[in-house]
Amino acid sequence: MELTSEKEPKMLIVTVQEARIDAASALQFKDEIRRVTEGGVDPVLLDLHHVEFIDSSGLGAIVAAMKHLAPERQLVLAGFTPTVEKVFKLTRMDTVFSIFSRVEDGIAALQRKEA
DSSP: OEEEEETTEEEEEEESSSSEETTTHHHHHHHHHHHHHTTOOSSSEEEEETOOOEEEHHHHHHHHHHHHHHHOOOOEEEEEOOHHHHHHHTTTTGGGGGEEESSSHHHHHHHHHHO
């Protein structure tokens, strides 16, 4: 599971560079997200614009990432493809996370919150 991270003022942007977060990759996703967010204090924006498929294991891995960061750090999701957005709505996970259609909108929201 390839994740890249980019430090921005008052936030960390983590981008999933894979097309799937599923049962085969969920454990590796959890390990990688912990590794790239370790030791930080800023909110994390998880950029999912490359992800075309997510299953229940993938959702569970993202929830585990949120729990790992909480309560000190917020996890915001952005860049959903239509398929991923549909999964989040069907499972009502869209009520659990702050979700933004575009990464730029998530960045702007976090910057406003920190101002």
